[in-house]
Amino acid sequence: MFTDTHTHLYDDRYASDRDEMIRRAIDAGVTRMYIPNCDRTTIEPMLQIEAAWPEYCFPMMGLHPCYVGENYQEELKVVGDWLAQRRFAAVGEIGLDYYWDKTFVPQQQEAFRRQIEWALQYDLPIVIHSRESTRDCIDIVRDMQNGQLRGIFHCFSGTVEEAREVADLGLYLGIGGVVTYKKSLLREVVAEMPLESMVLETDAPYLSPVPHRGRRNESSYIPLIAAEIAAIRQCEIAEVAAVTTGNAARIFAY
Secondary structure, three states: OEEEOOEOOOOHHHOOOHHHHHHHHHHOOEEEEEEOOOOHHHHHHHHHHHHHOOOOEEEOEOOOHHHOOOOHHHHHHHHHHHHHHOOOOOEEEEEEEOOOOOOOHHHHHHHHHHHHHHHHHHOOOEEEEEEOOHHHHHHHHHHHOOOOOOEEEOOOOOOHHHHHHHHHOOOEEEEOHHHHOOOOOHHHHHHHOOHHHEEEOOOEOOOOOOOOOOOOOOHHHHHHHHHHHHHHHOOOHHHHHHHHHHHHHHHHOO
């Protein structure tokens, strides 16, 4: 059994075959799929998927840093209102993104901190986006870690030393298709860090693993990621599946 801890199942690229794609994942042994929110526009389609596949698909609630703009306070209010209404799997996808645009970095940091506060208030894990901002994300998490904060550094792209800091803070590394890219530095992280610090993810429809690189990603490719991790670590794929699924169960408290 596998868990995909990060998959954007509502993406328009699945419009023509979404149900078939989810069924392919289940048939491949991916029995739990966690869906990150981006902003108010992704909430309804995300909840529709949950309603259609309640035993397999689990929504998060959060404001993605790339969607933090001039109206971020309004977007945060939407997130806060939803978190007060019902239970979600996590507060996510939240964090910092310094790759696309640095116009709203202070607002991104404020939104990140506020959403961490909500995660602590509601006893939920956080799922962190940290593109070209790993250092600042680690520092903010360290500042707010009161012993109760748990979660995932989604699509981890830092160094081995930063990976150790994440693990020391009690959070996990999200390992996806990038680990199958032969020149990826993530391979060194996977070789050096224990399986007990990792979870699997696709970030579908992005970052497809080899041999699908450059094409649409989907949750059924999780076993390809697990197989590459097993090859790097010279262990059985069954061990990767068991340990990472157990890690996901502890994070999401199921």
